[in-house]
Amino acid sequence: MADTAVHDAVAEHDDHGHATSTGLSNNKLAMWLFLGSECLLFGGLISTYMLYRGRHTANLGPDQVWDIPFTSASSFVLLMSSLTMVLAVTAAKRKDDRNTNLWLTVTAILGSLFVAGQVYEFTSFYREGLGYTTSLFSSSFYTLTGFHGVHVSIGVIMLLATVGMILKNRIPGDKAEVVELVGLYWHFVDIVWILIFTLVYLIPA
Amino acid sequence: MSRSVTQPEKVQPEKVRTDLMPIEPPDTRSNRPRLRTAAVGIGASFALASCASNAPQDTWAPEGKYAQDIHNLQWPIFLIAGIVGVIVFAVIAFVVVKFKDRGQPIPEQSHGNALVEYVFIAIPALLLAGIAVPTVATVISLSDTDNADCVVNVTGQQWWWEFDYPVDADGNICGFAPTGEAAPIITSGQMVIPVDAKVVIRGTSRDVIHSFWVPKLNGKRDMVPGRVHTWNFHANQPGIFAGQCAEFCGLSHANMRMEIVALDDADFQSWIDNQLEPYQSPEQGTLAAKGEQTFVSQCSRCHQVDGLTNADGELVVASPEQFVWSGAAPNLTNLMTRNTFAGGSWDLITEDRRQQVWEASSQRFGALYLEGVTEGTLNEIDLKEWLRDAPSKKPMYTDPANLESTNGKTRGMPYLALSEDQINELVAYLIERK
Amino acid sequence: MAPIEKPAPATTPAVATPSSSYGVFRRPVESTGWKSWLFTIDHKKIGIMYGAVALFFFLVGGFEALLIRLQLAGPNGTILSADKYNQMFTMHATTMVFLFVMPMAAAFANYFVPLQIGARDVAFPRINAFGFWCFLGGGLFLNTSWLLGGAADGGWFMYAPNSSIPFSPTNGIDFWGLGLQITGIASLTGAINLIVTVINMRAPGMSLMKMPIFTWMILVVQFLLLFAIPVITVALFLLMFQRNFDATFFTVEAGADPLLWQHLFWIFGHPEVYILILPAFGIVSEVLPVFSKKPLFGYPLVVFSGCAIGFVGWGVWAHHMFASGIGPISVAVFSVSTMAIAIPTGVKIVNWTMTLWGGKLTYTTAMMFSIGLIVEFTIGGLSGVTHAVAPSDTQQTDTYYIVAHFHYVLFGGAIMGIFSGLYYWWPKMFGKLLSEKLGKWNFWTMIVGMNLTFGPMHIIGLQGQPRRMYVWTEARAGEGFFNLGFWNLVSSIGAFILGAGVLLFFINVLITSRRPERAPLDPWDARSLEWMTTSPPKEHNFDVIPTVGHLDEFFHRKYEDRGEGDHHDFHQVATAEAILAEQEANAEAHIHMPSPSYWPILLAFSLPVMAYGIIFNLLLIPVGAAIALGSMFGWSLEPHTASAGDYDPPAPDGSAELEVSTHG
Amino acid sequence: MSTETAHATEHDEANHDHWSDLSYVRLALALALITAIEVAISYKVDELGAVFLPLLLGLMLVKFFSVVLFFMHLKFDNRLFSLMFYLGLGLAVAVYAAMLFTFRFFGS
Ligand code: HEA
Ligand code: HEA
Ligand code: CUA
C-alpha cells in the first residue's frame, strides 16, 4: 500500500515561518540543482575538448603552447580562493560582517587574479599563433576555458555585489545564506578548474 | 509473396499484378518460413505490409543475402508487436464495454495487486530478452565486411552518388580481370555489381552526411564526410534495385537517388571491358564532332571524359574543385551506359524502355541493360531540359548572386546559357559516350 | 497583489490602484487589467499565459503541417518550393516540440502542481514569470526568421555539417539556435523552480508517496529538463561559434567529426521525447481514476516506472544513430538498452488498464481522450520496439515509418493527454464546462483524423519512402494495394480531418465562453486537492492550507469507508461545496502573497535583443546587456512584497513576513 | 528519493558543521600540496609509465571530492543536496564517457 510506503517527512508547518516540507532552504536546494545541471554543461565542453585535443596544426598542440608553471600558479590562486571563500562563509555564520566582507573581498581579488592570468595566458597563446579558429584543439580549448572564465567572472561580480549589499545592509532575508550560496557557486567553479587543470593541462597530448 | 524477379519471358504490355496472384509465384531462392502466412492471418497491419506490392523500395521484399538476414529478424518482431498490440486493444475494448457505468456501486478502492504487476513486468521482459539475442547476433554478423569479393568506393555529395571501382594489387577490378588494360572505373548514379558476390562498399561523402540505401539489398548506412564506412551488398539474381539517399542533405535531398544493377558474371565482365574501352572522337564533320568542341569549351572544366583531347591534342582534365563546392562532377565518359542521370532523378531512356528494363526477367536483364542508351531509346526531352537550365529542373544552389558563402562555387550544375544549337550538338556528342 | 486580510469568501479583494511612486519604478500592484498579466507572478496567471501561447503555436505548427501534407498529397507537388518545404518541416517540428508540447506541459505544471500539493504559489514566483517571458520571447524571435530572410532549413535535429554556413547561408539556423537557447532558459529555470516547489512546498502530511501522480510525473520531467537542457545548450553554443565566429567544431576539413553533433543532440533529444510524453502520462493517470471511481492501480509502481523511464531514457540516445556508423558494439548495446525501456512503459499501460478494470466508467470527453492515449500510444510504442531492433531499423530509419512512430507517440500520446487535461481541468481554470457534445465530436474527428493521417505512414515508410522529401515520384511509388500514391493522398486527407478536429476544440472554447452557466464546483467527483477550492481558485489558492492524510485526499474527505477489515464500502458524506464552505469559515487570518514585478519581463526581453545583436549588429548586444544588468540589479534589490506605500490607500503592514517562502 | 533525513538536519549541522577555520586552512594546504605533486609527476610521464594516468586522475579526484565534501559541506549537509548534485555529476560522467567510448568502436 502506497500510503505507508514512505515515512511521512513533512515538518511541522507553523503559521508564519518559512517552514518547508523538508526543512531545507529553497534557495540552497535551487543552487544545488543548478550545480547538478552545470555538471552536464561542463561535461559536454570537456568531452568536446577530449575528442578534439589531438586535432591541431603541426606546431601548435598542447605540448607546444602550455606553460605549466604559470598555469600551476594560477590554479593555486583559484584553489586558495576556495579557502578564503569558506572563511567568509564561516564568518557569515558567526554574523561577523567585518570578516565576511574581508574574506569575500579577498576571494574576489584572487578570482580576478585568476581571470587576469587567464587573459594573459590567452594573449600569449595568441601571440604564439594559436587563435580561436586555428585548429579544433584551439577552438575547443578556448571554448572550454572561456566558459569557465566567464563563470569565474560572474562569480567575482556576485562576490562584489554581496559585499556591497552587506555594507549597505540591503540583503533581503538571511545574510549567511546568501554568502553560503555564493560560496557554493564559487567552489563549483573551483572544482571545474580542478578537472580542467588535470585533464587539459597535465595529461600529455 | 513479394515480387519475384523470375517472370514470364515475354515482356508484357501491362504490369504483372503479382500482388493479386492467388498462389505464390515459384520462388527459387528462399524457403521462406510458412509462419509468414500466419503473420498475415493475425491481421496486424504491419504484417500485411509484407504482402505483395511492387514498390521498388519495398523494405519487405529482400533480394539478397543481407536484406534477407534483416528480414528474417524483422518479421517475427513485427509479428510479436502485432500480437501484443491486438491483445492490448482487445482488453481495452472489453473493459470499455464491460465496466461502463450502469449504475453499479462505487467499486472497491483497491490500490493494486502485486502478483498482477510482477507478472506483467516479467512477460514483456522475457519477450524482449528473446528479441534481444537474435538482434545482437544479426548486428554483429551484418557488420562483418571482411573477405569481400568486390570492393567499390562510394562517395556521396550534393546531390548524386559517385562510384569508383579501384584496381586491386592483382590488376583486377571487383574481382574480375579486365580484358584490356586495367584502370579505375568511375561512374555515377548506378552501381553495377556482379550477382551473388559479396560486394563491400567503402563509403564517404564530400560535403554533408548522406545515407546509402538500397532496401532490397541491405539496410542503410550513413556516408559521413571525414569517415569511411563499409557496408555489404549481395544480390541473388540479376536485376535493377532502386535506392534513395536517406539522410537529409539539403535542397535536393529528394532528388538524390541511385540504383544498384546486378549482372551475372559474363555480363559484368563485358560491362567492365566496355567501361575501359579507349576514347573515340566523333567522326569529323558530324554534329557530334561539333558537340565535342562545345563540350571542351563549356563542360569539361567540370566534367571529365577520359581520353578526350582538345584542339591541340592535349588531354583535357576537368577541374571541378574550382567550380563545385563538393569538388566533383559526374564523370561522363560512359554516360550512355547508365540509364538515369542527375542523381538518378531522370531517365536517359524512354518510358517504354525503362519498363522493359525494370521488368525484364533475370535471364534477359543483362543483355537489355548492356545495350545502354541508343538513338531510339534516348529520352531527349529531359536531357535537353537539363542542359538548357539544370537548376530549374533540379533545385540546386547555383545562383551566381548567392555564392558568397561557398567562395563562388556552385552546389550542383549551373545554368550555362547554351543555345539550342549547342544543346543539339552536345546531345549528339553525348549519345556516343558509351 | 495586496496583502489579504482575512479574505472574504469567494470574492477577490478590492482592486488596489497605485498612487505613490517607488523611486523611478513604482511597484506594479494591479490585480486586474493588462498590467496584472504583464507583471504577474501568480502561478495560475502564468500557467494560463503559457497555455494560451502554446495553443497559438499549435495552430502555427499545425498550419505548417497542413502545408506539408498539401505538398505531398500527389506526386511532384508544387505548393512549396524545395527551399520552403525544408523550412516548413524544420519549423513544424521545432514549433510543435519546443513551442507547443513543452510549454503546454509547463502550463499545466504551473497551474496545477502548486494546487495539487496544497501550496499558495511556486517557490520562486518571479523566476516563474521570467521563464514564461523567455519562452514567449524565444518563440516569437524564432518565428520572426520567416520575415527576416528565411527560417531554419536543416531539420529539427539540425545535423552537422549541413547546418554550417556553406550549406545553409541564410540566418535561419542562427535564429533557430538562439531562439532555442532562450526557450531553454525558460525550461531550465522552470525545472529548478518546480523541483524546489515539489520538494519543499507540499502541504503538511503530503509525503512523496501521497503526491498526486501528475505532480510526480512533472517532477520526473523537471529532472530530465534540468539535466538535458545543458547538453543542448553546449551543442547550440558550438553551433553558434561555428556559424558566427568561424570555429570549426563541425568542419570536416579541419578534422572535425560530424557525429559529435549527433551525440550531443540526441543525448538531449531522447530524454526530450520523454519530457514530451511524461506530463501526458501524468494527466492520464489523474483522469482514468476519476472517471473509473477507483484509485490508480499500483500507484507506487506507476511512480517508479516513471522514474525508471526517466532514468533509462539517458542510456538509449544512440538508437537514433543506428545507421550513422557508430560501430557494431555501440549499436548492440544501445539496441538492447532501448528495448529495456519498453518494460517500464508497459507497466504504465498495464496499470492504466487495471485501473479501468472493475471500475465504474463514465465516458466524458476527458476520459475518452485518455483511453485514446492508451490505444494510440501503444501503437506508437510498439513500432518503437521495432526500431529498437537495430538491423531492421537500418531499413526503417529516415523513412515515413519513423514519422509514423513518432506521430503516434506524440500526437497519440502527448497531444491526446493534453486534450484530456484541457477538458478535465477547464472548469477548474475558467469556471466553465466545455461542451461535452462538441467534445465528443472533437474527440472522434481527431481520432479518425490522426489514424488516417499517420496510419498510412507505416505503409508509406515500409514501402521505402524516405522522410524530408519535398516531392515524391511515381517512379518509386509502385502499384497495388500498398502503392505510395494512394496512401499519401489518404494521409493528406486525414490531416485535414485532423485539422478540423483541432479547430472543434477552439470552437468549443468560443461557444462555451459565451454561455452564462458556471461549472459546478466538483463536476467530475474528482480526487485530488486542486478541486478543493473555488473554480477558478482564489489568488492565494486555499483559504486554509489543507493537511493531507491520504493519496486522493479530496476523495477521502468526500467519502467515508464504512466497510470492515479488508472490505471497503464507500459512502458519500460530504459535498465539495460543504468542504469549501468549511474552509472559508476557517480561513487563515494573514495571507501575504508576493507582489507583481517589472523585472522578470524586462530581463527576459533583453535576451532577444542580444540575440538579434548576434545576428544583425553586434552593437545591439551591449544594449541588451545593459537592460539585462539593470533589471537583474533591480530584481535583487526588490523586496518580495510591495511596500505599503505602493497602494492607494496605503495598505496596512505591506512588508510583513511572508506566509509562503518565496525568494524569487 | 526519501526525505527521511529532514529531521536529522539540524542535529547533524550542529555536530559537524563547525570545522574550525584552522582545519579549513589545513585542508587547503593539503590540496595545494597535491597540486604540486600532480605538477611534479606530469614532468615524469615516461618514468611512471602505466602508473602515471591512474595516479594523476586519482589525485585529481581526491582534490575534487575534498572541495565538494568539505568546502561545500556536502558531507555534513542534507542527503537531498548530495542526491541533486551526484545525480547530475553521475549522469554527466556516465553519458559523456559512453559517448567518447563510441568514437573508439567506430569502424564498419
Ligand atoms: C513522445 C515521444 C516518444 C516516445 C514516448 C517514444 C518511445 C519510444 N521510442 Fe521513439 N521517437 C520519438 C519520440 C518518442 N519515442 C521521436 C520524436 C523520434 C524521431 C526523432 C526524429 O528522427 O526526428 C523517435 C525515434 C525513435 C527511434 C529512432 C528511429 C530512427 O530514427 O531510426 C527509436 C529506435 O529505437 C525509437 C524507439 C522508441 C522506443 C523503444 C520507445 C519506447 O519508449 C516505447 C515503449 C512502449 C511500448 C513498447 C508500448 C507499450 C508496452 C506494452 C504494451 C508492453 C509490452 C510490449 C512489448 C513486450 C514489446 N524511437
Ligand atoms: C508534438 C509534435 C508534433 C505534432 C503534434 C505534429 C503534428 C502533425 N505533423 Fe508532424 N512532425 C513532428 C512533430 C509533430 N508533428 C516532428 C518532430 C517531425 C520531424 C521533422 C523533421 O524531420 O525535422 C514532424 C514531421 C512531419 C512530417 C514529415 C515531413 C517530412 O519528413 O518531410 C509530416 C508529414 O506529413 C508531418 C505531419 C503532421 C501533421 C499532419 C500533424 C497534425 O497532427 C497537425 C494537426 C494540427 C492542425 C492541423 C492545427 C489546426 C489548425 C488549422 C486547421 C488551421 C490553421 C490556421 C491558421 C493558423 C490560420 N509532420
Ligand atoms: Cu543525400 Cu540526402
Ligand SMILES: [Cu+2]
Ligand atoms: Cu529516442
